[in-house]
Amino acid sequence: MSEGTIDLATFEELKANAGADFVRELVDTFLAEAPAMLDDLRHALAMNDADRFRRAAHSLKSNSHTFGALALGAMARELELGGLRPVQDADGAPLEALTLEYARVARSLTELKRA
Amino acid sequence: MHKGGHGGARLLVVDDNKVNRLLLARNLELQGHHVATAENGRVALEMLRAEAFDLLLLDIEMPEMNGFQVLEKLVNDLQLRDLPVIVTSSLEGLDNVVRCIELGAEDYLTKPVNPVLLKARIGAGLEKKRLRDQQKELVRRFATPEVAQDLQESGFSLGGKRVRGSVMFSDIRDFTPLVESQPPEATIDLLNTYYTLMFNAISGHGGIVSLIIGDGLMAIFGAPLPLTDHCDSAVRAALEMIELIQLFNVDQAAAGKPQIRIGIGIASGEMVAGYTGTNERATYTCIGDTVNLASRLEVHTKIADRSILIDGATRAGLRGDVELDALGPVTFRGKSQPIDVFSVKLGQ
Numbered sequence: 287m288s289e290g291t292i293d294l295a296t297f298e299e300l301k302a303n304a305g306a307d308f309v310r311e312l313v314d315t316f317l318a319e320a321p322a323m324l325d326d327l328r329h330a331l332a333m334n335d336a337d338r339f340r341r342a343a344h345s346l347k348s349n350s351h352t353f354g355a356l357a358l359g360a361m362a363r364e365l366e367l368g369g370l371r372p373v374q375d376a377d378g379a380p381l382e383a384l385t386l387e388y389a390r391v392a393r394s395l396t397e398l399k400r401a
Numbered sequence: 402m403h404k405g406g407h408g409g410a411r412l413l414v415v416d417d418n419k420v421n422r423l424l425l426a427r428n429l430e431l432q433g434h435h436v437a438t439a440e441n442g443r444v445a446l447e448m449l450r451a452e453a454f455d456l457l458l459l460d461i462e463m464p465e466m467n468g469f470q471v472l473e474k475l476v477n478d479l480q481l482r483d484l485p486v487i488v489t490s491s492l493e494g495l496d497n498v499v500r501c502i503e504l505g506a507e508d509y510l511t512k513p514v515n516p517v518l519l520k521a522r523i524g525a526g527l528e529k530k531r532l533r534d535q536q537k538e539l540v541r542r543f544a545t546p547e548v549a550q551d552l553q554e555s556g557f558s559l560g561g562k563r564v565r566g567s568v569m570f571s572d573i574r575d576f577t578p579l580v581e582s583q584p585p586e587a588t589i590d591l592l593n594t595y596y597t598l599m600f601n602a603i604s605g606h607g608g609i610v611s612l613i614i615g616d617g618l619m620a621i622f623g624a625p626l627p628l629t630d631h632c633d634s635a636v637r638a639a640l641e642m643i644e645l646i647q648l649f650n651v652d653q654a655a656a657g658k659p660q661i662r663i664g665i666g667i668a669s670g671e672m673v674a675g676y677t678g679t680n681e682r683a684t685y686t687c688i689g690d691t692v693n694l695a696s697r698l699e700v701h702t703k704i705a706d707r708s709i710l711i712d713g714a715t716r717a718g719l720r721g722d723v724e725l726d727a728l729g730p731v732t733f734r735g736k737s738q739p740i741d742v743f744s745v746k747l748g749q
Contacts, residue, residue, distance in 0.1 A: 303516045304427050312427075316420045344462050348491040349420045352513045367493070 291387075291394040296354025313399045316349055317392055324388060327365065327381055336370050346384075355391045358384065410527050411453065414438045415445040415471070416460040416489070421512060425458060425489065428516045432523070442466030446474055449481055456526050459506070461490040461497065472504035483533050485526035489514050551625035551685075561675025561688070566623020567635035567667055567715060568692050569608065570699035571599065571642065573616040574662040582659065592616065595661065598645040606638035607631075611686045619695075621687050624674035632669050632718030636745055639665045639709045643747055664708060666698025669715040694740065697733040705744065713741035724749055 301309045323346045330339035343366035350359030361384045365373065373380050412434050416422040419440075426436040437454070439445035443466040449457070457475075461468035468488060475481045488501045491512040498509045507529065508522045573579070573595065580588050596613065603610055603620045607628050612619035620638070623631035642665065650660040672689035691714075698710040705728060716725060724746040730739035 300513075304424060304431070308427055312420060312423060315423060319419050341462055341464065344491065345418045348418060348512050351491065352420060352424060 291355065291357065291390045292398060293354035293356050296351075296356075297398060300352065300354070310399050313353070313395045316353065317395065320346065320349070320388060320392070324385055327384075331370060331373060331378065331381060334370060339370050340366055346388075350391070353391075353395060355387075355395075358387045358391050361387055409433055409435065410455040410523075411435045411437070412456050412458060412523070413445060413448060413454045414458045415440075415442065415463070415468075416458075417441055417463040418460070421460065421489075425514065428514070428519060429458075429523070431516075432520055434523070442468065442471040442474075445471060449475075449484070454484065455530055456523060457484055457486045459486050459488050461488060461492050461501070469500060469504065472501065472506060476505050483530070483537075485530050487522055487526055561673040563671055564624045564627070564674045564687075565631070565669075565671055566621055566628065566674070566687070566691075567631040567669040567718075568672065568687060568695040569603070569620040569622070569635050569639065569665060569667045570696045571618050571620070571639075571663055571665045572699055574664055574703065576616040576661075579659055579661065587658070591658075591661070594649065595646075598649060599642055602641040602645055603638050605641070606634040608634060608638055609685075617699075619686070619692075621674065624672075624687060625685065630718075630720055632667075632715045633721050633723070635667045635669070635715065636709070636711065636719065636723055637721075639667060639745065640747070640749055643708050662708075664699055664702030664710075666695045666700070666702060666710050667715050668692075668694035668698060668712040669718050693735065694733070697736075698742065701731065701733070701742065705742070707744040708747060709745035711743050711745060713743070716741075716743050 297309075300312075304312070323342045326338060326342035327346075329335070330337075330342060343362045347359050347362035347366055350356070350362055361380065365380060365384065412429055414422055414425050414429065414436055415438070416425065417440050422438050422440070426438055429436045437448060437452075439448055441463045442459075445457070445459070446466070448454075459468045459471060468490065472486065475484060475486065482505070486506045487508045487510060488498075488506045489510045489512055490497070490501075501509050507526050510518060510522060579591075583591075595616075596618070599618060600610055606622070607626075608620045608622040609625075610618050610620050620635075622628050622635045622638070628634055642663065646661060646663055653660050668691045670689075670691040672687040672691045674685070674687045676685055694712055698712060702708060702710050707726075707728075710728070711725075725743040726746065728742045728744055731742045732739045
């Protein structure tokens with residue numbers, strides 16, 4: 287279920303402001319774009335590319351907040367501000383956790399979109 | 402372009418993230434604006450240079466060219482530096498906000514942007530732009546294009562710089578009896594037509610009118626922007642002014658109205674050009690011996706009974722063929738040395 291993954295108040299406000307049909311399209315756009323951001327994070331980690339890592343985390347954080355994906359947003363924010371080092375030190379664990387959370391967010395948004 | 406009210410402005414949204422771009426554009430469209438989008442700073446600059454926008458909404462963290470770089474480019478671009486910019490970013494840290502404001506951004510909104518806040522800030526940004534446009538229009542109207550450009554490029558500061566140029570004084574002969582012979586409205590009408598003709602001739606030859614006093618005017622050729630052939634330009638402008646007055650007189654005669662004659666004095670050399678006055682009220686002008694001499698030459702046109710008189714320095718600076726009559730040296734009040742005076746033949 288969406289509870290805990292998506293803050294419903296934020297999501298409803300988004301719909302009220304931008305229109306339900308538009309938000310459906312926006313969710314589709316996010317679901318199409320987000321996997322590339324996750325790829326970017328993985329590649330940046332592998333290539334030790336701090337700029338790319340920060341930018342991808344930043345983008346994911348920003349979109350998460352838009353849809354009310356608070357936990358995902360918080361995790362992305364930690365990657366953005368913390369940089370590569372803590373993720374490298376933890377052997378990529380924070381990135382795996384973020385990928386799992388994204389999967390939950392994607393499911394919830396897909397449900398909410400249909401509702 | 403945007404006119405009055407704040408609906409229907411042309412806005413450019415720059416964000417590398419598609420969701421952000423779409424959502425911001427949607428919010429703005431719902432507020433009645435026309436929105437174009439760009440996915441990075443480089444594309445945005447290309448669009449800004451190709452078409453007119455009323456306001457820019459700028460993300461900071463972007464590939465190719467980020468928002469800071471865009472702001473830096475805008476500040477140094479004369480055409481674009483007055484464009485209001487609202488930064489929309491989820492970049493954290495007060496130093497980033499400060500940096501944007503220092504680089505000329507109007508405002509900094511954190512993403513996700515609250516639509517109500519967005520509307521208020523856009524309204525304020527557009528209002529500022531409207532006032533700036535109005536101000537620019539006033540400067541254009543009251544300051545001549547060259548001075549307006551100089552003000553825009555170098556800013557305003559009292560004080561002058563040495564320049565080489567030509568100064569012209571022009572005056573309507575026997576203006577006082579003319580004023581007394583007709584109703585005041587007719588005099589204002591006549592002056593307005595006269596000034597329109599004189600301004601056209603002067604600016605058409607690269608000069609600027611720096612002073613209007615009653616029926617007289619002072620024009621500068623070679624400042625604030627340098628003019629390589631300032632002597633020729635001044636003399637050619639003078640010839641055109643006489644020609645225009647002759648045509649004007651034909652119309653006046655046909656309408657049974659009084660005709661006018663003008664006298665023009667031109668002197669060339671070094672002078673000090675700049676803004677004089679106070680910080681509250683200033684004017685662009687030139688001062689120095691050259692200016693005094695041009696004024697004396699204009700007065701001397703009545704004594705010599707010629708329309709255009711120039712000094713030796715102007716004659717020496719002429720590159721093109723201009724027919725002159727040497728009137729010999731004249732000693733002017735306040736000058737220790739006699740000055741060679743030349744009369745410019747009319748109808749050249």
